[in-house]
Amino acid sequence: MFSKRLNSKKSRVAIICSTILIGASAVFSGVGPATSATRADIDYDFFTALGWTPLAGSLPNLACRDGSYQRAVDSGIKLGVYNAAPYMYTENGKLTGIDYDINIAVLKYIGIKKITNVMLQWPAMIPALVSKRIDVIAGDIHENPGRLKTIAFTTPAWWYGTVLGVTKDNPKNVKTWDDLQKSGVKVGAINGSYTAEFLAKLTPKVALTVFESAETEFQGLLAQKVDVLVEDGPKIGAFNIANPKNTIKVLSTGTNPPPEFQDGDAKFAMRPADCTLIGAYSRALAELRDHGIVTAILSKYGLGDGDNLFMPAYKP
Numbered sequence: 001m002f003s004k005r006l007n008s009k010k011s012r013v014a015i016i017c018s019t020i021l022i023g024a025s026a027v028f029s030g031v032g033p034a035t036s037a038t039r040a041d042i043d044y045d046f047f048t049a050l051g052w053t054p055l056a057g058s059l060p061n062l063a064c065r066d067g068s069y070q071r072a073v074d075s076g077i078k079l080g081v082y083n084a085a086p087y088m089y090t091e092n093g094k095l096t097g098i099d100y101d102i103n104i105a106v107l108k109y110i111g112i113k114k115i116t117n118v119m120l121q122w123p124a125m126i127p128a129l130v131s132k133r134i135d136v137i138a139g140d141i142h143e144n145p146g147r148l149k150t151i152a153f154t155t156p157a158w159w160y161g162t163v164l165g166v167t168k169d170n171p172k173n174v175k176t177w178d179d180l181q182k183s184g185v186k187v188g189a190i191n192g193s194y195t196a197e198f199l200a201k202l203t204p205k206v207a208l209t210v211f212e213s214a215e216t217e218f219q220g221l222l223a224q225k226v227d228v229l230v231e232d233g234p235k236i237g238a239f240n241i242a243n244p245k246n247t248i249k250v251l252s253t254g255t256n257p258p259p260e261f262q263d264g265d266a267k268f269a270m271r272p273a274d275c276t277l278i279g280a281y282s283r284a285l286a287e288l289r290d291h292g293i294v295t296a297i298l299s300k301y302g303l304g305d306g307d308n309l310f311m312p313a314y315k316p
Contacts, residue, residue, distance in 0.1 A: 039315040042058065052301065057142060058190030060278050068274035069110075076114025079103060079126050080134035086301045088139050088239035098234060101297045102157050102288070103138045103268065109249065109284040126151060129271060132225060136281075138236040152272040156265040156283040158294055158308050165221065165229040165236045172208045176256045180206055188217055188226035195230050214239070222246055237302030265311060 040063070043055045067254050081100065083089050087096035095117060107115060118134050124140070128134045130150060143153045166174050172185050180187050181204045189196040191210035199206045209226050211217035221229050229236075231252060240247040270278050288294050289309060298308050 003182045006067065006077075024026055054141060055148070056145065057148045058153070061272065061275050062279060064275040066273060066276050068135075068270075072112045073110075076116060077107065077136060078110050078116045079122050079136050079138040080117050080128055080133045081138055082120055082125070084122070084124050084139070086234050098297060099140050099266070099268075100286075100304075101300070102294060103136070105288055105293055105297065106281055106284040109287065110280045126269075128270065131268060132271075135270065135274070135277070137269040141229055141269050142265070143267055149268070149270075150274070151220050151269045152200060152278055153267040153269050154278055154286040155167045156267055157285050158267045159297060159311050160233050160308055161311070162230060162257065162261040162302075163236065163247045165231055165288055166227065166251060167221060167224075168247065168249050171224075174228045175251065177258065178256065180230070185228065186226040188229045189231070190214065190217060195261075197277035198258075199230065218243075218248065222254050229295070233308070234301065234303060241302045268295075 011279045014148060038053070040059065042059050044053060047054055064243075072108065081088055082094060084097075088095065088099055088100045090096075100248065104115075107113075118128065120128055120134075122139070125134075125139065126147070130135055138150070141147070141153070142156060146154075164174060164177070164180075167173075172179070174180070174185060179185060180199065181202060184207075186207045186209060187199060188209050188211055189199055191212055196208065196210050199208050212232070214235050217229055219237075220226050221264055229248070235252050236248050270281070285294075295309065
């Protein structure tokens with residue numbers, strides 16, 4: 001059923017994509033050089049008054065006539081992939097994971113049939129994109145001012161953030177991030193992570209234990225070596241699927257996380273010059289989110305309650 005819903009849209013690809021950008025069908029014709037028109041920018045004051053300030057420089061240049069989308073349709077696309085469950089990993093010799101499945105759904109929607117997976121270590125992703133070794137960073141990547149200087153981003157695919165994980169009985173009654181600093185509460189995090197670095201600097205001091213892997217971290221919680229974990233929500237979801245008898249409860253609502261951990265929307269990245277491809281990807285992601293395809297994929301990996309489509313601060 002999943003594939004039928006996507007394949008039924010293939011015949012409408014050209015019409016759908018032509019409506020993405022100003023300029024109608026000429027935008028996706030792949031004909032002619034890139035336009036020299038001045039790019040637009042966001043009216044930041046307008047959105048700030050409504051409760052959200054967009055990241056400066058985050059609107060891609062959509063006034064374009066490049067051939068990136070048409071080239072991908074004609075010749076295929078190279079995805080930058082890596083191993084990091086549950087986002088993207090190899091199982092029984094095949095790539096799977098949240099981000100990989102979403103990318104495949106996008107490509108089926110926009111009619112790109114030839115797909116080449118280029119396996120990389122995560123630090124090599126941006127250099128590989130810039131050097132044209134790959135066309136898309138297919139693992140979700142967070143937008144920030146430094147990255148915007150060299151790469152461009154699609155519309156959000158889904159959201160995830162840093163959550164608090166406790167055992168079902170939650171013996172220390174941990175409810176919010178403030179409880180991490182309470183006397184007697186033992187907190188776990190991954191060694192070398194930004195989370196561990198952040199927690200180590202807090203005052204009052206956190207009783208912090210660092211673990212070398214997610215597996216040892218989860219087992220440490222279940223063995224009551226710590227009372228709460230500070231970890232990515234999807235990692236806990238993946239653990240719970242693999243270990244249904246030892247599920248960890250996620251405190252994802254009303255925990256009052258610090259600002260550093262509130263925004264974590266997952267996007268994919270491309271070269272700024274490939275703006276017709278960015279537009280096609282973004283249109284597909286919007287349709288897949290709106291029609292339940294992203295939710296179906298998230299459900300497959302234990303994240304199907306709807307919390308992962310919106311940042312908590314803006315959830316309807």
